[in-house]
Amino acid sequence: MTASEQDRDILARTLWGEARGEGTAGQVAVAWTIRNRVFDGKEKSWWGEGYAGVCQKPYQFSCWNKTDPNYQFLNGVKQIQFRELAQCRIAADQVIDGKVVDPTDGATHYYATSIKPPAWSVKATQTLKLGGHVFFRDVP
Template sequence: MSQRERDIDVLARTIWGEARGEGIAGQVAVGWTIRNRVEMDLGQDGKPDWWGEGYEGVCRAPWQFSCWNKNDPNYPYLTGARDIPNAQYMLAREAAVVVIEGRQPDPTGGATHYYATTMPKAPKWVVGAARACKIGRHIFFKDVP
C-alpha cells in the first residue's frame, strides 16, 4: 500500500470512528481538523509535535481521537479485527480523499480540536480556546491552549 493510500485509509477509519453518524459535511469537517494538525508545526521548530506527525501519527496519537483508544468500541473496527460496513467506510473514504486532495476548503476555519455535542459536558480544554464553528453534532475549536 502506498503512503497516500495508507493516509487515506487511516484518515477514513478515523472519520468513520469519530463521525460516521454525520453526513459528508460533518465528516469532511472532522477530516480537516486532522489535516490542520498534520500541517501545523506547533513550535515552528520542525520537530515532532505532541499530537503526532503525518496522518497516521496524528490519528493514532494516544488519547487524541477516542475511536483509537483500545477501550473504545470502535477500536476493533479500526484495526481490522471487525469489518466496517462497506457503505459507511466508502462515505468516510470519500471524505478523506476530499480532505487530503483539498477538493473543498476547510469548513472549520483552521480548527484543530472538536467535541461531539452528545458528550455530557464540554471537555476541560475548551477553556481559553476559540470556538470556530458548529457543524452537525460537533463543535470545532482553534487556538487551544
Template structure:
C-alpha cells in the first residue's frame, strides 16, 4: 500500500497526543509509541488509508472535537517541532515495516489510568501493557 504525507502525519499526531496526555515524552517510551502506531496499521484493514482509519469515529478519541488536544491535531494550535518530529520518526518506522508489532497483533487499547475499563474489555484477552496503555485482542 502506498503511504502519502497525510497517512504519515495523522498517526504521528496520535502518538504525540498520547505522549501529551502523559505530560512528558519520556513517559511514553518507544515501545509504547510503536504500539500506538501499530494500532493504526492493524485497524487499516477496516478503513481506507491510515488517515481514514485514524479519524473514524471511536477509533482514537483524540480526534473527538471535545478532546483537549484536538486543536493541536487539526493544527489550530502548534505542536513543538521536535516533539512532532520524534513522533513522525516512530510512525514512519512502523508504516515502513521497520519496527515489529510489540503488541502481538492486538486490535484495541485503553489507558491504564482509566477508572472504568471499556465494556468491550470484559471479554477480551489482555495483552501487554506498554507506555501507559493496556492492549487487548479477541475483542467481540
C-alpha cells in the first residue's frame, strides 16, 4: 500500500494530538500502533482503510473526537506550531516508510497512563510501557 500525502499529514496530526509530549520514541510507538491497525491482514478492516481512515475512524483516537480540545488544531481551525508538527511528520514518515522497527511488538492498542486502565487491558498482552503510554496486542 502506498501512503498518500493526506495519509502522512493525518498520521502526523494524530501523533501531535496523541503523543506530542512523548518525544520521538513515543511518537514512533504510537505511529506503529496505527500502522499495525492499517496492516492487520484483513481485506476489509474494522479499523478503517489506510492511515487516514484508521486515524479518523470515530472513537479510535480521542484527539479526533469533536469534543477533544486538540480537535480544532487537527482540523486546521487553530494552527499547530510548525516545529511540533514537523517533528511528528518525521516520526510518521519513518514509520510509514519502514525506516524504524516496531518497538511495540505488534501492539494495536494503547492507553495513556494519566487515565484509569481500560477494561480491555486486563485480558490483553502488554508489550511496552514507554513514557506516558502502555501498549498492548491480542486485545479481546
